[in-house]
Amino acid sequence: MQVNLNGQVALVTGGANGIGRAIAFALATNGAHIVVLDIVPGNLARMADELEQAGASYLCLQGDVTDRAGLERIVEQITVKWGRLDILVNNAGINTNGGRVPLHEYLPETWDKIISVDLDGVFNMSRAAIPAMLKGAGGRIINISSVAGLVPLRLQSAFVAAKAGVANLTRSMALEYGPLGILVNCVAPGSTLTQGTEALFYSPNGSYSEKAASLLAHIPLGRPGRVEEIAAAVLFLAAPEASYVNGVVLPVDGGWLAGYNRDW
Numbered sequence: 660m661q662v663n664l665n666g667q668v669a670l671v672t673g674g675a676n677g678i679g680r681a682i683a684f685a686l687a688t689n690g691a692h693i694v695v696l697d698i699v700p701g702n703l704a705r706m707a708d709e710l711e712q713a714g715a716s717y718l719c720l721q722g723d724v725t726d727r728a729g730l731e732r733i734v735e736q737i738t739v740k741w742g743r744l745d746i747l748v749n750n751a752g753i754n755t756n757g758g759r760v761p762l763h764e765y766l767p768e769t770w771d772k773i774i775s776v777d778l779d780g781v782f783n784m785s786r787a788a789i790p791a792m793l794k795g796a797g798g799r800i801i802n803i804s805s806v807a808g809l810v811p812l813r814l815q816s817a818f819v820a821a822k823a824g825v826a827n828l829t830r831s832m833a834l835e836y837g838p839l840g841i842l843v844n845c846v847a848p849g850s851t852l853t854q855g856t857e858a859l860f861y862s863p864n865g866s867y868s869e870k871a872a873s874l875l876a877h878i879p880l881g882r883p884g885r886v887e888e889i890a891a892a893v894l895f896l897a898a899p900e901a902s903y904v905n906g907v908v909l910p911v912d913g914g915w916l917a918g919y920n921r922d923w
């Protein structure tokens with residue numbers, strides 16, 4: 660898919676790895692100036708090299724979506740460099756690496772950390788970015804939720820609660836900012852092949868590799884998503900052609916949410 664984002668400035672949180680990296684490349688190769696915000700310096704340095712080699716116009720900035728003051732400084736850096744901010748993708752997110760337990764065994768500090776990145780992070784980044792977007796010609800905000808935010812899963816209560824929050828926050832933001840020219844939508848990925856899900860399920864040594872087959876059995880397409888497939892949905896929502904799409908939560912999940920994929 661090719662769209663025209665020439666001259667627009669796009670910010671992707673958690674953009675130095677996994678799905679965020681694919682989103683950043685999709686936006687950059689369709690003409691946007693790209694800002695990659697991430698907490699891990701090593702991945703940011705690698706991303707800067709890759710964007711340089713691709714001939715992209717970019718900024719790679721270290722930052723933390725839980726650091727409200729830091730996010731305001733980052734938006735200022737962007738507007739000083741390019742004078743505008745048009746597209747925000749709230750992608751940064753974490754979950755437990757293994758350690759999946761019922762709620763009464765959930766460590767409060769794990770709960771707090773996941774909510775602070777996955778839900779508060781969307782609030783923090785949006786709050787910092789929206790004034791700059793309103794000064795321009797409006798724009799697009801695309802929040803990354805999860806199928807787990809739409810149909811709850813067991814043993815990851817913080818992630819499920821945070822991602823459900825992101826889906827409904829998207830709708831609330833769409834009501835507030837649609838009239839002001841900022842369209843707000845959400846993509847809810849299903850299980851997607853990344854370093855993280857390989858370490859959990861999809862490599863032979865993953866913490867839950869014995870569960871991979873049963874997980875895939877619930878997906879009508881029978882495979883995990885590719886990061887480029889998630890990025891393509893984000894690209895559509897960022898594109899000029901999506902000018903009447905607002906408040907949508909779009910699953911990109913191979914049909915996982917379509918219904919119970921029973922085997923008889």
Ligand SMILES: NC(=O)c1ccc[n+]([C@@H]2O[C@H](COP(=O)([O-])OP(=O)(O)OC[C@H]3O[C@@H](n4cnc5c(N)ncnc54)[C@H](O)[C@@H]3O)[C@@H](O)[C@H]2O)c1
Nearest residue numbers: 673676677678697698723724750751752805848850851853
């Ligand atoms: N991979 C999947 O199967 C899957 C499924 C559903 C939803 N998602 C969601 O997609 C998004 C991307 O996931 P992914 O699988 O690519 O993960 P990932 O771990 O590969 O990438 C996440 C990126 O976010 C960055 N990050 C983490 N905490 C941060 C913080 N506080 N501030 C700034 N950056 C931070 C990480 O450094 C990393 O680069 C997340 O919101 C995740 O919940 C992923």
